[in-house]
Amino acid sequence: MQINRIRVAAHEGMPDDWIALDKLEHFFSCAIIVIASYGLICRWPSLHPHRLVLSFCIGIIAGTAKELGDELQLWPGEPSWRDFAADLLGCITASAALVFWEQRSPKEQRYIDLELGVVYGNPIKRQWRKALNTAKDAFAKAKEVFP
Structure with missing residues (x-):
């Protein structure tokens, strides 16, 4: 005590x-x-x-x-x-x-690229998607030209 x-x-x-x-x-x-x-x-x-x-x-x-x-x-x-x-x-x-x-x-979702260590927002992701689609289209046309 x-x-x-x-x-x-x-x-x-x-x-x-x-x-x-x-x-x-x-x-x-x-x-x-x-x-x-x-x-x-x-x-x-x-x-x-x-x-x-x-x-x-x-x-x-x-x-x-x-x-x-x-x-x-x-x-x-x-x-x-x-x-x-x-x-x-x-x-x-x-x-x-x-x-x-x-x-x-901002309300946009963010995407993390662990390889590059970069955070992408929606506008940047859309740009990457557009570039990827353009590259896919170019490869598809190249396959048609050169079978």
Whole structure:
């Protein structure tokens, strides 16, 4: 029980204010985690349909793990519902910003050529298809001329 007395003594005179540097740290750390995980998830085509939900969940898990670590005394700190609320607000804000950003980005599908390491949009793909059809037509005519 010595640990509990030290915890109480260390935080006895410190109020848990809603507006504090600690809450800003929680807000921005979870927001950055959501945005970074979104960027990583977008690299896997199989996870692409669930990218927003997964990145939001990763941010919430990180905030929950921090508060759980505070409760279990894995590091110095005291658990706080206000800290968790700041974590949640950071995740919601980052997810809303990502939704807004996705709506403003172009809607065209992208095709990745792994050999060349190039990403093609629809207009470029149409140009390649046209060039390919032209080449096929040229080969067909050459076969007619030279049987």
